Amino acid sequence: MxxxxxxxxxxxxxxxxxxxxxxxxxxxxxxxxxxxxxxxxxxxxxxxxxxxxxxxxxxRAVAEWEGAQLMAAQEPWVHDLSTRESWEAWRQALVDYYIGQGRWACPIGSLASEAAARNPELAAVVAQAFRDWGALLAAGVRRMQDAGRLGGHVDPDRVAASIMSAIQGGLVLSQPLHDPWPLEAALEQALHALDTPAPR
Amino acid sequence: MxxxxxxxxxxxxxxxxxxxxxxxxxxxxxxxxxxxxxxxxxxxxxxxxxxxxxxxxxxRAVAEWEGAQLMAAQEPWVHDLSTRESWEAWRQALVDYYIGQGRWACPIGSLASEAAARNPELAAVVAQAFRDWGALLAAGVRRMQDAGRLGGHVDPDRVAASIMSAIQGGLVLSQPLHDPWPLEAALEQALHALDTPAPR
DNA sequence: TACGAACTGGACCATGCAGTCCAACCACGA
DNA sequence: TCGTGGTTGGACTGCATGGTCCAGTTCGTA
Missing domain, CATH: 1.10.10.60 (Homeodomain-like)
Incomplete structure (x- = not known):
């Protein structure tokens, strides 16, 4: 070029x-x-x-741009996530990003299902995006643990995966209904994983 | 015809x-x-x-057939779900259906994202399928409550939605990785909503 | 102003795909 | 046996769409 x-x-x-x-x-x-x-x-x-x-x-260029937008929408909270309040602020920003702008779909998630079989190269980009996102969330979970606000028995990676799944799945359900309540219910339930304080 | x-x-x-x-x-x-x-x-x-x-x-015929298959795979547990064991058996049957047969995707969920905009009629079929499925799960949650195994403060519809979201989202994440662990983590977390016994 | 490189417009091509058509083939009852 | 109605094969059509090509325009710079 x-x-x-x-x-x-x-x-x-x-x-x-x-x-x-x-x-x-x-x-x-x-x-x-x-x-x-x-x-x-x-x-x-x-x-x-x-x-x-x-x-x-x-x-592919679109995927990269949208991915960057999605991550930007979660700033600055996604780099903190050390308190429950930070998680709530993050959650609110994310829901606003999806619903407030009439997206009703995740730019990454919607590519995932469509590209998985047809374009292996794009599927790799998508998989990497999920890994990066999951790593950020897992780091937040660990920060909660390090601060003693969350028990050490929970696996940060699994919690991160279940939160991302709640987002993706919530959008799948919300999309045809055109109503955000499934997304909000799923996210709320997933975030309950953060409500198990460290035993002292 | x-x-x-x-x-x-x-x-x-x-x-x-x-x-x-x-x-x-x-x-x-x-x-x-x-x-x-x-x-x-x-x-x-x-x-x-x-x-x-x-x-x-x-x-559309495919959607109806696949939907029926999906529901059949959950029998007979999906019509019970009155005990934690029943939920576990249901969960196992469902994961087997998706993963064991190399599906890596939900026949309903995959249609949902693709059909939402392009084929409104199909989108309606999909939305109805989600509603029916959710109604079955919510009925199970109520059975847990009626049996006194689950507190009455949880909303059966929201729990059902979050469980379905975990399934859909877990599949979205599992698909590009070709590894069922995100699905299993998400489902496990979602089912924790059933672990709040009724206060006596 | 001159020149080259980046930029733009739109006609054109090739192909893949949904959908049409009609002739031929069964199967079964009268 | 004949006829009717369901079933099958495959050539054909029309169109949408990804992709090509080239001529013309703008822009930065010396």
Whole structure:
């Protein structure tokens, strides 16, 4: 890929963000390059100018961008999570991110199911994103333990996995109902794992 | 649709089951009628003979069949669930259904995310399936409460939703890893909601 | 101003896929 | 045996979509 000027970077970014919206709304298969072209007021040649690898490369760029957005939405709490209050603030920010913006789906999770079989390379990106996310949450659980606010008998990795599962599964249930209550119920139940204080 | 002979019924069923396999492996969009035709040793005309509504009708038939299979796999426990042991047996049967058969995905859940936007009619079928399933689980939770094994302060519907979310989300995480541990961790955590005995 | 590199527009191509059509083949009852 | 209705095979069509190509425009810089 050649150098990008400021203008080029903006055009590229516009394409990525719009494609992200389309994918979230209709999935990868339901998103056509022509839709993206029309919505971004660009042309076919621009799409392939910025993403020579075609649709696959574009989708991958979207995955990375959306992943970064998702992590940014959890700042700064996701790097703390050493108190129950911090967890609550994190939870609120996350639910706002999903529901408040009318997403009704996780940009990572929705790719996971669709890409798992068809695009192994993308599946690897998704799996890595889950691992990174899980590591952050597990670190938070450990911080709770180190601070003596949580018993040492719970496995941070398993707690992190169950919290992420609650998010993903909650969204799966909330999406067709278009109502956030399953997501909130699932997340609340999963966070109860943090309510077992250390015996003193 | 005209009457079906025994022979016709078998052919139709063969098409449904094979399509189910393809969809689970590659999604709706990744499943082509030509693939189905080849795998079932049938012809295009048969596909449209048995499913005049085309791919949409076929997918819907698959959803109903797979949904019935999923519910059957949970029998007889799903109609009991009045003891912790019954819940454990149910859980084991369900995990076997998903993992033991190499599914790595929920036939209902995988449709949910893909169909939500594109096929509103199918989305309604999926939403109904979730409601029915949730009603069964919530009934089990109430049975636990009626038997005095679980406190009355927990909301059966929310518990049922969080358990279903754990299943769906656990599968989302397990799928790219091809390892059932996130599913098992999530389900274990969700079932802890049943471990709050009634105060006496 | 001149020039090259990045950027843009849109016509065009190839292909894969859902869906159509019709002729032929059974199976079974009259 | 004949006829009717369900069943099957496969060629064919139309269209959507990913991808190519090239000519023209803008922009930064010397």
């Amino acid at each position: 050649a150098e990008l000027t400021e203008r080029g970077r903006r055009t590229r970014q516009r394409i990525v963000e719009e494609t992200g919206r389309q994918i979230l709304a209709a999935g990868i298969g339901g998103t056509t390059l022509d839709d993206v072209r029309a919505a971004t007021l660009t042309s076919k040649s621009q799409l392939f100018h910025y993403f020579p690898g075609g649709k696959d490369e574009l989708v | 005209a009457e079906l002979t025994e022979r016709g019924r078998r052919t139709r069923q063969r098409i449904v089951e094979e399509t189910g396999r393809q969809i689970l492996a590659a999604g709706i969009g990744g499943t082509t009628l030509d693939d189905v035709r080849a795998a079932t040793l049938t012809s295009k005309s048969q596909l449209f003979h048995y499913f005049p509504g085309g791919k949409d009708e076929l997918v």
